Amino acid sequence: MSEKALTGGGKTVRFAGFRTLLRQPMLVVSILVVFILLVTFVLYPMLKIMQLAFTDETHKATFSNLTTIFKSRSYRTTFINSIKLAVVVSVLATIIGYIFAFAVNRTEVPCRRFFNTIIQLPIISPPFILALSIIFLFGRQGIITNGLFGIKNSNVYGFGSLVFIQVISFFPVAYLTLTGILASIDSSVEDAAMNIGASRWHTFWTVTFPLSLPGVISAALLTFVQSLEDFSNPAVIGGDYSTLSTEAYRTITGMYDFHAGTALALALLAPTVIAFLLQRYWLQKKVFVTITGKSVSQTRKIHGKSPVPFFIFCICVSAVFLLLYGTVFVGAFTKTWGIDYTFCFSHFKYAWTYAKEALGKSMQLSLIAAPLTGMLGIYIAYLTTRKRFPGRKIMQISSLLTFAIPGTVLGIGYISAFNTGLIILTGTPYILLAAFIFRNISVSIESGASTLLQIDKSIDEASSILGAGNGMTFRRITLPLLKSPFFTGIVFSFVRSMTAVSTVIFLTSPKWPLATSKVYGLFDISKYSDAAALVVYMIIIILVAIGIINALVKWILKPRVHKF
Structure with a gap:
């Protein structure tokens, strides 16, 4: 059949679909x-943001709003701060989320149901709760800094606290993203590698981890975007460490400058969209087949003494969660934190x-x-x-x-x-x-x-x-x-x-x-x-x-x- 006929047939099918x-x-x-x-x-x-970012108060087209951001040393610092924070949080949250997901789904650690439940607390709780915990524990009247060590002028605000809070807040998202991927990997692929002499460690790096890369990339993207867009934690505990989200808020509500504020919004939007597109492009170029038409064996789980380090890791993470959330509940019932701990x-x-x-x-x-x-x-x-x-x-x-x-x-x-x-x-x-x-x-x-x-x-x-x-x-x-x-x-x-x-x-x-x-x-x-x-x-x-x-x-x- 000729190419013309095929083309005509395609048009006929499209018109038939349109009529349907x-x-x-x-x-x-x-x-x-x-x-x-x-x-x-x-x-x-989104178009309105672009319009305001590229116009001035007289509605004339201009690039001055964006050039001001990148010419200003303070704005450049804010942009770099946001990217640095997001990258650090994304890497740490993805690593912790991967280890936790691997422990729950690929090993025979006890208390898996408990770990799976407690890890989801940040997802259903207000974003301020962990910042509150840090202030109660390590602030000027903190029960650890002031109560245990007698440190009177503890400064809990800044980059370190932000990284800690955001990692704890966002790594459960990475965990949930990676759980489905790790649970769906066909154990027969790993068995094949081990049958030809590969160690469990070598099998993990050459088989398991490459097959879980889609989840790793997705988890890293999610935590990167969440860190970038986070307003509550930088606003509450960021101190002098400015980020794009808080700077945009101050510019619009404090300086009443919508044009500069929308330009900051574009600066915040650019890295997230680029990361999103790169993730989609990279995953489309790779092929990750873990589910086929053939019957698969049950997911192989590590047992014996090997899961002990994973169990200790999960216990430590869960203990941190219980400490942070328990502190907030105790603080709500305490008369004056750091001074009078009377129940009220x-x-x-x-x-x-x-x-x-x-x-x-x-x-x-x-x-x-x-x-x-x-x-x-x-x-x-x-x-x-x-x-x-x-x-x-x-x-x-x-x-x-x-x-x-x-x-x-x-x-x-x-x-x-x-x-x-x-x-x-x-x-x-x-x-x-x-x-x-x-x-x-x-x-x-x-x-x-x-x-x-x-x-x-x-x-x-x-x-x-x-x-x-x-x-x-x-x-x-x-x-x-x-x-x-x-x-x-x-x-x-x-x-x-x-x-x-x-x-x-x-x-x-x-x-x-x-x-x-x-x-x-x-x-x-x-x-x-x-x-x-x-x-x-x-x-x-x-x-x-x-x-x-x-x-x-x-x-x-x-x-x-x-x-x-």
């Missing part, structure tokens, strides 16, 4: 709605009076945003993996763009885009809802897409043959099969919304205060025990809500028997 799409008006409408949402709440804010409830009373409205608003917005994020994320995953339509790749890329955008940048983009113009959302709950949804949607999309790729398309086709439309097929067939990613998206969105700082620090208003902004306010006036009490309130709310959401989602998606 037009025969499904509800599908077309839903695709258009998703595109409108992505353009409005993802692409437009006064801080809880003050925190409730001070922040009960903010707690209610945070919970209300998070409960609304969580199911919307889960549903929209799952539906976008469904569209991009199950349907063929013009612009599908654009939808996929733009929906995942917020994964590579630091929260501070997204917050600046929203305050720039929705403060004036046709859509004015500043000061309303809608800007917070939009920030929560589109900041956290990438997890629902990625987990939903991964699950959908494992579900045979013939299931959807059978539903269509029986006369079900796209809506019914998605609701009655596809969605029940996506219970795990749906629940994951809802819980992740709720927790991230309740504990969000960098994204919403620019978006809160007197009418719509958030709990995290209230915690930051207590830090500002050095009311650390009151802040600890408020953090405890937030943790209790998050844990109760996770339990309720879990039960509710299971009830909604529970298969029901229909009687005829």
Whole structure:
């Protein structure tokens, strides 16, 4: 057959697909709605940042905002500080996360369930909690520095404390990323290497580690981005060590210079996007096959005396977690930390009076945003993996763009885009809802897409043959099969919304205060025990809500028997 005929056949297939799409008006409408949402709440804010960064107060095009940043010694130092901190944290967090994940998944260490649970505490807790612990333990009135060693003028602020706090905060993300990779590696590959005489150590470096590289790269990227975008820890305990996120906040809120602030946002955005693109490019060039069509043996685990060092490592890490979190809980019940350790409830009373409205608003917005994020994320995953339509790749890329955008940048983009113009959302709950949804949607999309790729398309086709439309097929067939990613998206969105700082620090208003902004306010006036009490309130709310959401989602998606 000639090339022309083949080309013509391809066009015929594309036109046939387009005609099929037009025969499904509800599908077309839903695709258009998703595109409108992505353009409005993802692409437009980013374009607004670029517009402000490359214009001056008279709206004339200029590069002066960016050149000022790189000409100014203080701004250059801030940029270097951010990159240095992110690189150090990324390396350390990935190494610790890898060792912990290897210990839990590839060795017979005892208490694996306990280790797996305790390691996830930073993921469900407010970001200020570890900074509080460091102040309680090593500050001027610290129980270790002042109480045990009598050091009166301990300076806990700076680079060292930031590295420690961020590594402890973010290495659980690396652990979760690496857990799935290490658990899925086929043991027969390692057995083959050991059968030809390779030692366990040599097998690890030549087989296990190379096969786990996708997880290592992903974990390093995630922790790098999280360190770069972190606002709460540098703001609270960074001291004189300035970072791009805190500098952008001071420039916009303190100097009221939106143009310089957006230029700083671009400087913050550039390394994260570059890292994201390099990771995607590198992984696409490599082939990592760990799951084949052949039956595989159970994951081989190290046993005997070999896991003892791993067990000691996990015990030490867990002890640090218990010390840090236990200190905050004790501090919340202590009358005056460092002076009077009398047990009391006064801080809880003050925190409730001070922040009960903010707690209610945070919970209300998070409960609304969580199911919307889960549903929209799952539906976008469904569209991009199950349907063929013009612009599908654009939808996929733009929906995942917020994964590579630091929260501070997204917050600046929203305050720039929705403060004036046709859509004015500043000061309303809608800007917070939009920030929560589109900041956290990438997890629902990625987990939903991964699950959908494992579900045979013939299931959807059978539903269509029986006369079900796209809506019914998605609701009655596809969605029940996506219970795990749906629940994951809802819980992740709720927790991230309740504990969000960098994204919403620019978006809160007197009418719509958030709990995290209230915690930051207590830090500002050095009311650390009151802040600890408020953090405890937030943790209790998050844990109760996770339990309720879990039960509710299971009830909604529970298969029901229909009687005829």
